[in-house]
Amino acid sequence: MTPVVELRAARKRFGQVEALKGVDLAIGPGELVALLGPNGAGKTTSISLMLGLRRPTGGEARLFGLDPTDRRARSRCGVMLQESGTTGVLTVREIVNLFRAYYPASLPADRAIALGGLDARANARIGTLSGGERQRLYFALAVCGDPDALFLDEPTVGMDVEGRRAVLESIRALSAAGKTIVLTTHYLEEADQLASRIVVIDRGVVIADATPREIKARIPSKRVTFSAATSVGDATFRGLPVQSLEVRDHRVGLLSSEPELVLKALFERGVAIQDLEVTGADLEEAFLSLTSRP
Amino acid sequence: MTRPAAAPFPQMLLAQTKSELLMRWRVPAFSVTNLALPIVFFTFFGLPVAHVVRGDGVSIGAYLLASFGAYAVGNVMVYGFGIGVANERGMKVDRLMRASPLPPLVFMLAKVVTALVFACLALVLLIGFGIVAGGIHQTPAVWATIIARLLAGSLPFIALGFAIGYWSGPHAAPAVANLIYLPLSFASGLFVPLNQLPGFVRTLAPFLPSYHYAQLAWSALGAGRESLGESLLWLAGYTALFLTLAVRAYRREERAKFA
Numbered sequence: 195m196t197p198v199v200e201l202r203a204a205r206k207r208f209g210q211v212e213a214l215k216g217v218d219l220a221i222g223p224g225e226l227v228a229l230l231g232p233n234g235a236g237k238t239t240s241i242s243l244m245l246g247l248r249r250p251t252g253g254e255a256r257l258f259g260l261d262p263t264d265r266r267a268r269s270r271c272g273v274m275l276q277e278s279g280t281t282g283v284l285t286v287r288e289i290v291n292l293f294r295a296y297y298p299a300s301l302p303a304d305r306a307i308a309l310g311g312l313d314a315r316a317n318a319r320i321g322t323l324s325g326g327e328r329q330r331l332y333f334a335l336a337v338c339g340d341p342d343a344l345f346l347d348e349p350t351v352g353m354d355v356e357g358r359r360a361v362l363e364s365i366r367a368l369s370a371a372g373k374t375i376v377l378t379t380h381y382l383e384e385a386d387q388l389a390s391r392i393v394v395i396d397r398g399v400v401i402a403d404a405t406p407r408e409i410k411a412r413i414p415s416k417r418v419t420f421s422a423a424t425s426v427g428d429a430t431f432r433g434l435p436v437q438s439l440e441v442r443d444h445r446v447g448l449l450s451s452e453p454e455l456v457l458k459a460l461f462e463r464g465v466a467i468q469d470l471e472v473t474g475a476d477l478e479e480a481f482l483s484l485t486s487r488p
Numbered sequence: 489m490t491r492p493a494a495a496p497f498p499q500m501l502l503a504q505t506k507s508e509l510l511m512r513w514r515v516p517a518f519s520v521t522n523l524a525l526p527i528v529f530f531t532f533f534g535l536p537v538a539h540v541v542r543g544d545g546v547s548i549g550a551y552l553l554a555s556f557g558a559y560a561v562g563n564v565m566v567y568g569f570g571i572g573v574a575n576e577r578g579m580k581v582d583r584l585m586r587a588s589p590l591p592p593l594v595f596m597l598a599k600v601v602t603a604l605v606f607a608c609l610a611l612v613l614l615i616g617f618g619i620v621a622g623g624i625h626q627t628p629a630v631w632a633t634i635i636a637r638l639l640a641g642s643l644p645f646i647a648l649g650f651a652i653g654y655w656s657g658p659h660a661a662p663a664v665a666n667l668i669y670l671p672l673s674f675a676s677g678l679f680v681p682l683n684q685l686p687g688f689v690r691t692l693a694p695f696l697p698s699y700h701y702a703q704l705a706w707s708a709l710g711a712g713r714e715s716l717g718e719s720l721l722w723l724a725g726y727t728a729l730f731l732t733l734a735v736r737a738y739r740r741e742e743r744a745k746f747a
Contacts, residue, residue: 298495
């Protein structure tokens, strides 16, 4: 079967910066894939290549087996982009109706507005919407054409808790209805909640492509710091699921996806632990540990 | 497959044009300056001398209605496209439109149709005002000829608008449009008849696009200074020049944003 989206050895260079360094990725019909990575990892560049907003410097991008700029391919896609705007003087309903006209078989306007959770704001001018509402409007514009594939670049950025829940629910419903969905996020939690497949991109390369469960096991999700009253060295941590270990004087910092296991083992090995802190790991830091591994 | 591969062209053009009309109408900076400004200017410059008859037998009122008609259409085009395009670039509307199935040609075409509708409205209001408030008399056929010629000949100003819109940012565009279009109109004899302007302006005028554009309307009254063919040739030349500038700026932006 033809993949919905395909990148083949895709490279993209902006001046001196190589944003993508040869990405191979195929996404089949009905998949819900999260592109996960820290800021500047190449997520937006990947989406731009998939949609034909940018041309690859090397390699190839295909959309429904066609050139991504082909109108037949575009007519099957709904898109929500970062850093794109629209006029403020139309109302929510007016612009949804405008975008519906771009597609061959659109959803009813009310349905699209409801998917964005904007029922109460349907007749408001776009200029009066809050940042989160505006973001949900872009979501409504992405889905209003009843497209087969949805591309959502950081869909929940700037949304309040309720708006975010409404959009995540809509994404799940659309996925259940068989839509192919590609979204980018830099929240592991969001990718985990939604996607059946997570593609981790860092510094322009795919460093992992697996189920959320497998990814979570590989990415250290917690940062553990403590002071050790006894002297500790690399040997103290031998055999434990620990990444990016740092020991300075008696202060120890490490990343782990299983901090409970690590701490239990350390207690058993007789390490005297003081000032213990366990926090969520910074994703960029976590990726760094993932890529720096041999 | 049961459903068509893409939305039909007329459906998209109609929806896009409808939205463009609404957008323009709801921004008073556009709608009021486009429609009211030519009437205000005509009131100051034209009404007091409306019934003075020129050497060629045409009343100054009718002559200046034709002049301000040319000013009005150019105004709609230069400001509408200049400021409109610059604003949309500033708001990054282009990125979203790029990713949508709407062909860029339909997007542009809707803007042109909208501008023509506004320009036609501006002409009808201006001429109606001249007839009612100034008692200026011409046959309906003459008025219709003026309107048709000015709309059809507005291409160089559409191109000029695009050039300004793609060369300048959203904050600079209004100033740039003013700095180019107002002196251009004045020096072409649109506000004050040419024979009342300083000598160097009279020498310069026959090289300006607005001068040849206004000839389309003046000659419909029998007050033209050159043949229709000559006017059209000049306007074609200026269209080519402005279009070249616009396309160069457009390409520059394409390379930066979408290469």
